Amino acid sequence: MKRSILLVAATALVLAGCAGRPGAGPGTLVDTTRGTVGPVGPEGALVPHEQIMPRGPYLLDTGDRLRVVVFGQEGLTNSYAVDATGAIAMPLIGLVPAAGRSTDMLARDIAAKLRGGFIREPSVSVEVETYRPFFIMGEVTAGGQFPFVTGMTAQNAIAIAGGFTPRANRWNIEVTRKVNGQLYRADVPLTHPLAPGDTVVVRERWF
Numbered sequence: 001m002k003r004s005i006l007l008v009a010a011t012a013l014v015l016a017g018c019a020g021r022p023g024a025g026p027g028t029l030v031d032t033t034r035g036t037v038g039p040v041g042p043e044g045a046l047v048p049h050e051q052i053m054p055r056g057p058y059l060l061d062t063g064d065r066l067r068v069v070v071f072g073q074e075g076l077t078n079s080y081a082v083d084a085t086g087a088i089a090m091p092l093i094g095l096v097p098a099a100g101r102s103t104d105m106l107a108r109d110i111a112a113k114l115r116g117g118f119i120r121e122p123s124v125s126v127e128v129e130t131y132r133p134f135f136i137m138g139e140v141t142a143g144g145q146f147p148f149v150t151g152m153t154a155q156n157a158i159a160i161a162g163g164f165t166p167r168a169n170r171w172n173i174e175v176t177r178k179v180n181g182q183l184y185r186a187d188v189p190l191t192h193p194l195a196p197g198d199t200v201v202v203r204e205r206w207f
Helices: 002-020 103-115 154-160
Strands: 029-031 065-070 078-081 087-090 094-097 124-130 134-138 144-146 173-179 182-188 199-202
Touching: 065 087, 065 103, 078 087, 094 103, 103 124, 134 154, 154 173, 154 199
Parallel strands: 134 199
Antiparallel strands: 029 182, 065 078, 065 124, 087 094, 134 144, 173 182, 173 199
């Protein structure tokens, strides 16, 4: 009887420890910039889990490859990669900051630079040719870096990585994502939409 009571108590402690772990369930956010556990924003205020959902215009970052068209200027129309500094390098105008900008914003920036002594009325369009990859690790068959495809979910990413291992926690998936310049880590369901550059972690189940 005494042994049974001790076993029940030990199990309760383990479960309590699981519940208190960062990423214990959907909705838990970790601001990895500050090392703070909980659903927090840049100023430390509580924010809903939906804050990391992809929304609004796509913001460019290192690893994206862009198709820039300057109408009537074949020497400037080309594919450009966003480099490690977050910029693209174009003829005539040199480096143009791209990270954190939408394609429309970048097109306007390029046009403004060309207008400053190179082309009188430049017409510029920018579109994403290839999105930066996503990463997946943990309890999947073949983790690594994979090309991002529009419309992907966490479940799609796991399928691309060969599926779960037998030890995988199949209910809550951890996603790390940059939001407004800060990194957030959240537990999400399998149906959660992914964004380019996400890091997906499938944890080992406890039991």
